[in-house]
Amino acid sequence: MSDLKLTAEPRTQFGKGAARKIRRDHKIPAVMYGHGSDPVHITLPGHDAMLALKSSNALLTIVLDGKEQLALAKDVQRDPIKPVIEHVDLVIVRKGEKVVVDVPVHLEGEAGPETVVTTDHTSLQLEVEATSIPEHVVVSVEGAEAGTQILAGQVELPEGAALVTDAEALVVNVTAQVTAEALEAELSEAEAEAGIEREESDEAAGSAPAAGDAAAEAGTAADEA
Structure with a gap:
């Protein structure tokens, strides 16, 4: 049996304006339906409902006008920015029901x-x-x-x-797990298939002598000979 008990109040005002007023009063608009009964519009205590609805598939005992009703939280609409629940859909369930x-x-x-x-x-x-x-x-x-x-x-x-x-x-x-070497080989293969030629890295370019320097070194060696 659910040990999450919330005392609800009947709700008679509807629309966005009414919903905003309910939330300003630190309460949450909700609707409870199922088993062929007419939807019942209620408000839930904000803080207690937030705690109870932290886990998914929360089974609640709703106390309304002194009567208890088991209900499953079917849809919880949350504000995309603020930590606020905007509306809750509750489905009436019975003990032993699947x-x-x-x-x-x-x-x-x-x-x-x-x-x-x-x-x-x-x-x-x-x-x-x-x-x-x-x-x-x-x-x-x-x-x-x-x-x-x-x-x-x-x-x-x-x-x-x-x-x-x-x-x-x-x-x-x-x-x-893909190793760095395997990832590099896969990238090189994909670039080759796409006809992409890599530019020589600065490090590689720095390690190789420039053409002019090589020629100058060759000329010096010839003069010394």
């Missing part, structure tokens, strides 16, 4: 030496009980060698969770 949510992927461990670990899927879609939504799923890359690929179907899921994401979807890819 929901489909996106659960973040959390990597653990260190892959083998000289490897690069890439996460292709940062989250997996799972079907779980509304009251048992995991914070994340753990994928271990401990000691993984170059060439290792971990698919969605290979990820160990929490008890009671079912995978909705395609089981063949690539989650983690471990590749060999």
Whole structure:
């Protein structure tokens, strides 16, 4: 059961102006819907709601007019600049009901030496009980060698969770680290194919004697002979 309890107030005024006034009062406009019921427009306490909605898939107990209702935070609209929540969509859920949510992927461990670990899927879609939504799923890359690929179907899921994401979807890819020499060779090959000629570097030019200097040195040697 959710231990994130928020006391809400009914909302009767709508529009941008009303929403701005609600936020000025350190509250958050929200709407709660689901299970065939009419949408209920409410306001949430700003500070408490910000804390409760720090984690994704937050399951909340909304207290409205003395009655409690379980709700899942479905859409949280945040200000792109300020640390402010502009609006929240809440979906009514019931104890024992299953929901489909996106659960973040959390990597653990260190892959083998000289490897690069890439996460292709940062989250997996799972079907779980509304009251048992995991914070994340753990994928271990401990000691993984170059060439290792971990698919969605290979990820160990929490008890009671079912995978909705395609089981063949690539989650983690471990590749060999590219050395500076290999990168330089690849760049040179690409430039050659494109017909690009590199200019001689200042260092290389400085290490080679100029044509005039070489001729002068040759003339001096001849005079001495």
